[in-house]
Amino acid sequence: MAFGEADRRGRGADVSQSLDRALTLLNSIAKDARTLDDLADEIGVHKSTVLRLLRTLEQHHFVRREGARHYRLGSAMFDLANQALDSFDVRRSAHPALAALNARTGHTVHLASYEDGEVVYIDKFEGRHSVRMYSRIGKRAPLHCTAVGKVLVAAMPAARREEIARSIEYPVRTPNTITTPSEYLAELERVAQLGYAVDNAEHEDFIHCIAAPVRGTGGEVLAAASMSVPKVLLDYEGLLALVPELRAATKEASVHSGWTENGKGH
Numbered sequence: 001m002a003f004g005e006a007d008r009r010g011r012g013a014d015v016s017q018s019l020d021r022a023l024t025l026l027n028s029i030a031k032d033a034r035t036l037d038d039l040a041d042e043i044g045v046h047k048s049t050v051l052r053l054l055r056t057l058e059q060h061h062f063v064r065r066e067g068a069r070h071y072r073l074g075s076a077m078f079d080l081a082n083q084a085l086d087s088f089d090v091r092r093s094a095h096p097a098l099a100a101l102n103a104r105t106g107h108t109v110h111l112a113s114y115e116d117g118e119v120v121y122i123d124k125f126e127g128r129h130s131v132r133m134y135s136r137i138g139k140r141a142p143l144h145c146t147a148v149g150k151v152l153v154a155a156m157p158a159a160r161r162e163e164i165a166r167s168i169e170y171p172v173r174t175p176n177t178i179t180t181p182s183e184y185l186a187e188l189e190r191v192a193q194l195g196y197a198v199d200n201a202e203h204e205d206f207i208h209c210i211a212a213p214v215r216g217t218g219g220e221v222l223a224a225a226s227m228s229v230p231k232v233l234l235d236y237e238g239l240l241a242l243v244p245e246l247r248a249a250t251k252e253a254s255v256h257s258g259w260t261e262n263g264k265g266h
Contacts, residue, residue: 147211
């Protein structure tokens, strides 16, 4: 190997390591304010190395100092997050219909997409009730115990459904959580036939939820929209009674996303 090529590879490895460390720092700071000592211990390097990374991140507004010792996320992170969310065309096109659904019912409405084996919430309209859910925009959630996850996977070809079902670890969140591939595949088949999914207190034991697909120009599922309700406010039968309301909203959102009754775009 030529010395020049070896040198380039070495520099590339150094850059990759620095990037990995910087991303680890950001992920740690996102959870709570951290001191220099905390961060050095977390990534296992000397404080001087962490300080160099933090100064670069601070210069670009990815982190900010809070007081003399602590670091928090900076404004650039939120700007990037908003730009990333704005890049979801379905988020913009579905927004009016889902906002109206939230206003009519007073219940929490989510819009979610599939990414790397998980659900990602890309929009949220907070309910008027006092019970707050774990979800927030940008938060990830499991596929097997969320209504939106079921809708997104049910829309995939059978072979892909099978692949995903066999790859999931099925962490148990509540007594109602699906725990085996066979159960999950049967549930996905039901969702595909019905055109909507139910989370019967499978993800959070005090919340149940319904979800339906938002479709695009060719009828493909772009995202899943859901309505979540605390069980103390509405029983299971009452939740199912909201399915027509939800499906009307997702149909409107689909039309705004280019879908038409015959499955083709405008």
